Amino acid sequence: MQDAAPIAYAHRPKPFGYEVSYRLDPDALFVDTGRKQERIPYRSIVLARLAYAPTNFTTKGYRLTLLLADRRTLKIANLSWKTYFEFDRQDGGYAAFVRALLARAAAANPRLACRTGTPPVLWGLAAAAGALVVAGLIAMGLAATQRGGLTVALLVILFVAPLGWQVHAMVTRNWPGSFDPGAPPQRVMPAPG
Template identity: 55%
Template sequence: MTDDTDAPVYRQRPKPFGFEVTYRLDPAHLFVDTGRKQERIPYARIVACRLSYRPANVTSQGYRADLRIEDGRALRLGNLSWKTYFEADRQDDAYRAFITELLARVAAANPKLACVAGRPFWIWALGALAGAAMVAALAVAFAVALANAAWPLAGLTALFLVPLAGQAWAMARRNRPTPFAPPSIPPLVLPKPGRSG
C-alpha cells in the first residue's frame, strides 16, 4: 500500500533543542518521522490514549496526547512546539484537528481502544492537594502581611497568589481522570478552536 501524500500532517518540536517530529495519518497507519528514524505504526496496534492539560509554565496553555502501543512503547505529542527553553509556538488548531482525526482512525481500527482524559488518579490527587496547600500558604502570608501593614510584602505575595491559584484550579479541573469515547473528547483536555502559531 502506498502512502497518502494528501494525508493530514502534524509537525512539532517536542524539546527546545531537539529535532522536529512529523506525524502523518496514512490510510492504515500513523507515520512518524523523528528526523533520525521513520516508523509506521498500524492504527490497530495503538491500544490506549491519554489526553491531558500540561502547561509548561504559568502562562502557557499546554496539552498532550500520550499514546500506548501494544508492545508497551509510548508516543507523546503536544500542542507546543519549542524554539528555545523559554519560547514555544502554540499550534492549537492543528493539534486539535490532528488528535481528533487520529483517535477516530484508531478507534475504527481498534474498537477496544482505551481513552482517558486527565492524569492518573494518584498524580491528579497529589497535584490538587499540593496546589491547594501552596495557595493556602500564600493566602495566609498575604493576610499576615496585610495585618502587619507590610505593603511591599503583601503586594509581592498577591503578585504570585493570583496566577498560582488560577493555575492550580485549572490543573485540578482539567486533569480530573475521566474515561471517554473518541467521538466525545472532553473539551477541557483540548485547546479551544481559533488559535494557531
C-alpha cells in the same frame, strides 16, 4: 478507502530537540523523529490520554499520550518549541490531527481506552500539593499583614492570584475520566480551527 492528501502534523517537543513529524497513513501512524522513522499500526494503540499541560501562567498547552501494545508511549503536543523561551501554538493543526488519529485508532482497535486528565493518584497528589502551596502563600500574606509588612503582603497577593488560577485550571481540566474517541472534551483540547 484512501484519503486524497494524508493528514500530517509536526512539532518540536523540546526546546533544543529535533522536530517530530507524524502522518496518518491508511493503516498506520507514520512517525519521523529526525533520527528514525517508524510505522505504528493503529490497532497497536491501546490507550489515548488527553491532558491540559500548560508550560507557564499564560500558555494553554495540550498533550495526547498514546500507550502502545508494546508498553511504549508517544507524546504529541500543541506547542512547538523554537528556543528555550519561544514556541508556536499550533492549536488548529493539533486539534484536527488528534481528532483524525483518534477516529482511526478507535476504528482499528474497538477496545481503545480513551482517558482524560492525569491518572487518579497523580491528580490527587497534584491537587493536594497545589492547594497546600496556595494556602501556605495566603497564610504568609496574612502573617505579613499582621506584622505590618504590607509590601510583602502585596507581593504575595500578586503571586497568589495567577498561581491560584493556574492550580484551579490544572485541577479542573485534568480531572480523571473517560471519553468517546469521536467527541474529545474541550477541557483537554484546544478549540478547533
